[in-house]
Amino acid sequence: MTKTFAQKALERASGETGLVPGQIVDAYPDLYMSHTASWRCIRTLERMGVDTLYDVDRIAMVMDHISPANSAKTAGDHRLCREFAERMGVSKFYDVNAGIAHVVLMENGHIRPGQLIIGTDSHSTIYGALGAFGTGVGFSEITAAWVTGKLWLRVPESIKIVIEGPLPPGTHPKDIMLRLIGDLTADGATYCSVEFHGSYVESLSVSERMTLCNLAMEMGAKNAFVPPDDVTRRYLADAGVEPDGYEELLPDAGAEYRQVVDLDGRALAPQIAVPHTVDNVVPVDEVAGTRLNQVFIGSCANAKYDDLVIAAEVLAGNKVAPGVRLIVTPASSTVMSKAASDGVLSTLIEAGATITNPGCGACAGNGGAMADGEVTLSTANRNFQGRMGSYQSQIYLSSPATAAASAIRGSITNPQDVLR
Amino acid sequence: MNLVEKILARAGGRASVEPGDIVVADVDRLIMHDLSGYLTAKVFEDEVKLPIRHPERVVMVFDHHFAPATERQAAVLKSNREWARRHGIHLFDCGSGNIHNVAVRRGLIRPGMIVVGSDSHTPVHGVLGALAVALGNDSHAGTVLPYGKAWFKVPHTVRIELDGVVAPGTSPRDVALWLVGQMGEGSMIYAALEFAGPYVKALPFWDRWLFPLATVDLGAKCGYVEPDEVTEAFAAGLPGAPYDRMERSDGGEAATVRRYDVGGLGPQVACPPTVGNVKPVEAVAGIPVQWAELGGHGGGRLEDIRLAAAVLRDRKVHPDVRFNIVPASREVFAEAERSGLVLPLHEAGATWFPPSTGSNQAANMGAMAAGEAMISTHARNFPGRNGSSEAQMYLASAASVAASAVTGHITDPREITADLDRPGSR
Numbered sequence: 001m002t003k004t005f006a007q008k009a010l011e012r013a014s015g016e017t018g019l020v021p022g023q024i025v026d027a028y029p030d031l032y033m034s035h036t037a038s039w040r041c042i043r044t045l046e047r048m049g050v051d052t053l054y055d056v057d058r059i060a061m062v063m064d065h066i067s068p069a070n071s072a073k074t075a076g077d078h079r080l081c082r083e084f085a086e087r088m089g090v091s092k093f094y095d096v097n098a099g100i101a102h103v104v105l106m107e108n109g110h111i112r113p114g115q116l117i118i119g120t121d122s123h124s125t126i127y128g129a130l131g132a133f134g135t136g137v138g139f140s141e142i143t144a145a146w147v148t149g150k151l152w153l154r155v156p157e158s159i160k161i162v163i164e165g166p167l168p169p170g171t172h173p174k175d176i177m178l179r180l181i182g183d184l185t186a187d188g189a190t191y192c193s194v195e196f197h198g199s200y201v202e203s204l205s206v207s208e209r210m211t212l213c214n215l216a217m218e219m220g221a222k223n224a225f226v227p228p229d230d231v232t233r234r235y236l237a238d239a240g241v242e243p244d245g246y247e248e249l250l251p252d253a254g255a256e257y258r259q260v261v262d263l264d265g266r267a268l269a270p271q272i273a274v275p276h277t278v279d280n281v282v283p284v285d286e287v288a289g290t291r292l293n294q295v296f297i298g299s300c301a302n303a304k305y306d307d308l309v310i311a312a313e314v315l316a317g318n319k320v321a322p323g324v325r326l327i328v329t330p331a332s333s334t335v336m337s338k339a340a341s342d343g344v345l346s347t348l349i350e351a352g353a354t355i356t357n358p359g360c361g362a363c364a365g366n367g368g369a370m371a372d373g374e375v376t377l378s379t380a381n382r383n384f385q386g387r388m389g390s391y392q393s394q395i396y397l398s399s400p401a402t403a404a405a406s407a408i409r410g411s412i413t414n415p416q417d418v419l420r
Numbered sequence: 421m422n423l424v425e426k427i428l429a430r431a432g433g434r435a436s437v438e439p440g441d442i443v444v445a446d447v448d449r450l451i452m453h454d455l456s457g458y459l460t461a462k463v464f465e466d467e468v469k470l471p472i473r474h475p476e477r478v479v480m481v482f483d484h485h486f487a488p489a490t491e492r493q494a495a496v497l498k499s500n501r502e503w504a505r506r507h508g509i510h511l512f513d514c515g516s517g518n519i520h521n522v523a524v525r526r527g528l529i530r531p532g533m534i535v536v537g538s539d540s541h542t543p544v545h546g547v548l549g550a551l552a553v554a555l556g557n558d559s560h561a562g563t564v565l566p567y568g569k570a571w572f573k574v575p576h577t578v579r580i581e582l583d584g585v586v587a588p589g590t591s592p593r594d595v596a597l598w599l600v601g602q603m604g605e606g607s608m609i610y611a612a613l614e615f616a617g618p619y620v621k622a623l624p625f626w627d628r629w630l631f632p633l634a635t636v637d638l639g640a641k642c643g644y645v646e647p648d649e650v651t652e653a654f655a656a657g658l659p660g661a662p663y664d665r666m667e668r669s670d671g672g673e674a675a676t677v678r679r680y681d682v683g684g685l686g687p688q689v690a691c692p693p694t695v696g697n698v699k700p701v702e703a704v705a706g707i708p709v710q711w712a713e714l715g716g717h718g719g720g721r722l723e724d725i726r727l728a729a730a731v732l733r734d735r736k737v738h739p740d741v742r743f744n745i746v747p748a749s750r751e752v753f754a755e756a757e758r759s760g761l762v763l764p765l766h767e768a769g770a771t772w773f774p775p776s777t778g779s780n781q782a783a784n785m786g787a788m789a790a791g792e793a794m795i796s797t798h799a800r801n802f803p804g805r806n807g808s809s810e811a812q813m814y815l816a817s818a819a820s821v822a823a824s825a826v827t828g829h830i831t832d833p834r835e836i837t838a839d840l841d842r843p844g845s846r
Contacts, residue, residue: 068785070489072808075789096742097771325514327487340763349754354515354774367487371498389491
């Protein structure tokens with residue numbers, strides 16, 4: 001029997017064999033990630049009246065949302081997590097300023113190919129960038145996993161996306177994903193394992209693959225996957241993971257896919273998601289000139305080091321347009337370090353950006369809120385109505401290149417017009 | 421006449437004034453931040469309904485917010501922006517920095533000016549030889565905006581002379597905190613305070629800043645340092661220089677002089693619940709802190725950031741502490757980055773805030789939970805100011821803040837490093 005990645009990953013995590021899509025299994029995740037919502041898990045555990053954990057080393061906590069705290073209440077939530085981590089011996093605890101959970105865990109070698117990772121964040125599909133099966137669950141499910149070590153999962157069907165490149169100058173993985181989400185729609189991959197293949201995907205860094213897998217969530221994916229290769233292995237080695245510390249799982253040739261999508265990126269123009277859904281995607285040129293109040297370069301989708309480099313290249317020697325606020329929130333402490341050591345941060349500051357500390361920042365409602373009638377162009381992964389403040393405000397989603405070009409002009413701008 | 425009297429006489433169109441006289445003066449500069457500016461604009465639009473007489477003299481700086489967390493906050497900023505644009509006043513949006521630092525660095529405060537503002541620490545601009553006074557929001561809305569004027573009772577002047585050589589590791593911030601403790605909160609109601617004496621005159625500009633900053637805590641109307649070559653040199657480097665209105669005292673002896681010997685003074689901490697509750701650092705050393713912050717009106721200058729970098733060289737922020745560093749202005753942040761200070765402090769575990777007033781009043785972020793404590797360079801330590809009313813705020817020097825960030829408890833900076841000599845601790 002030929003198998004997809006999802007079949008192999010869930011066989012590994014459940015110890016069962018011959019799994020087929022639709023089957024329900026008890027799987028044992030390798031890691032349970034919880035972000036600032038960890039306090040909810042802790043309170044749930046208290047209500048369960050349980051204080052013995054299945055395996056404390058599989059717990060990872062990252063204080064990334066609302067970080068630093070913006071009220072006495074959230075400050076108390078953070079403290080509850082800190083004290084719990086100390087008391088229970090949670091060694092994978094990352095406090096305020098470490099960055100966004102997903103990026104922090106990958107950078108620190110806690111995510112490995114073939115693993116099953118669950119997280120209290122819908123964009124946990126991102127772990128597929130390292131060839132892991134990552135999926136988002138609720139905080140009560142995380143709590144249950146803390147205690148029992150397991151979680152039931154239905155084996156998903158798989159969709160194979162084959163992308164050919166290279167992309168034209170000024171276009172990036174975000175543009176590819178927006179086009180794909182626009183084509184397949186928000187429920188086009190509901191509960192499916194989305195595998196990314198093709199020459200373009202092979203050419204990408206792990207950071208760029210994160211953008212693909214992160215955004216797969218926005219077509220409803222259960223998980224996402226990029227086949228591990230030398231790029232993956234080098235990233236893992238840099239993160240301190242020994243080559244014998246993981247098992248790469250690859251789909252078999254001839255595995256069964258519900259759908260195969262071939263996408264030619266070679267003529268792709270920059271894309272943008274317009275209000276109020278992520279699958280409402282058009283070429284940037286169609287909405288060029290739309291006035292902006294704010295530009296946000298942040299989130300687990302697009303605030304990694306290479307994203308900041310892309311933005312800095314566009315912003316270098318330019319100034320943010322009067323009347324526009326540019327907020328840049330590095331995805332992690334490591335990203336901030338790199339940007340501060342090679343002039344990227346300087347370029348952003350000199351252009352007029354407001355740099356906030358590593359974390360989720362405005363994406364998760366801690367900053368960048370909008371009033372009635374305001375418009376933000378964001379590099380994040382969601383543009384739902386009211387997500388950043390007023391219900392009467394608007395969010396557009398784009399690549400860091402489009403965001404930076406638009407910050408300079410004060411209106412939505414095709415980065416190819418600025419770079420040219 | 422002294423500097424304050426001369427400025428008021430000129431602004432009131434008189435040959436001379438005396439303490440107790442009432443003067444209606446033309447205001448040269450009105451500065452407001454995002455919170456007070458909103459309230460002022462609302463009264464002005466709802467009740468006054470007149471044009472702004474001199475919009476070019478009015479400045480608004482968004483410093484309590486740098487990236488608002490709620491729709492309500494965003495609506496306040498939007499309203500401010502629209503009001504500022506409609507009337508053509510100066511606006512510095514989120515991330516520009518702390519109101520007073522922005523106003524000075526952009527050349528909007530000049531020697532000899534009459535500066536009014538709704539922030540209670542507005543008298544800090546006396547450091548530039550300006551007459552700077554905090555007024556209420558309604559006064560701005562009622563007289564300053566529509567008529568360009570404010571009325572003042574000419575204050576009596578008290579000269580505070582500081583002399584002596586402080587102990588190594590003691591900064592001007594320690595001396596300023598100590599002075600408030602010595603004199604007592606509210607002890608100088610409606611006085612003009614001249615900060616003088618060999619200790620003050622030997623300080624560079626940004627260290628002198630810390631003395632008029634204390635004016636409001638003493639209850640005084642305004643404070644200043646008599647302009648000298650330090651003032652002139654600093655003012656000459658500001659945008660829009662040179663200035664032609666540098667006022668100086670005639671040289672007469674002030675009616676009241678208070679002399680203080682700061683010889684051998686060590687680091688000081690203003691303890692909860694008020695800024696006058698000042699103790700030597702030894703008296704509170706060992707109290708655990710979960711937060712440390714360089715920022716607010718009393719910190720976040722490049723000097724403070726350099727000092728923090730010196731303390732944290734080869735050291736890490738204690739794991740139980742979040743150490744916030746808040747540059748006082750965009751220029752300070754840019755300069756810190758160019759000077760290579762951002763990376764080592766970040767890697768030592770500090771959290772960089774955007775240029776602003778930082779966690780002040782927890783307006784944007786940086787709130788404390790009940791039972792937590794912060795040591796900071798902020799100007800105020802009232803209960804509930806930064807989150808929970810059950811949290812504690814200790815005010816200290818940049819060195820004490822950085823040292824405490826390393827150890828996790830209030831720490832005498834002299835225990836951490838012996839090479840913290842600063843100007844004034846000769």
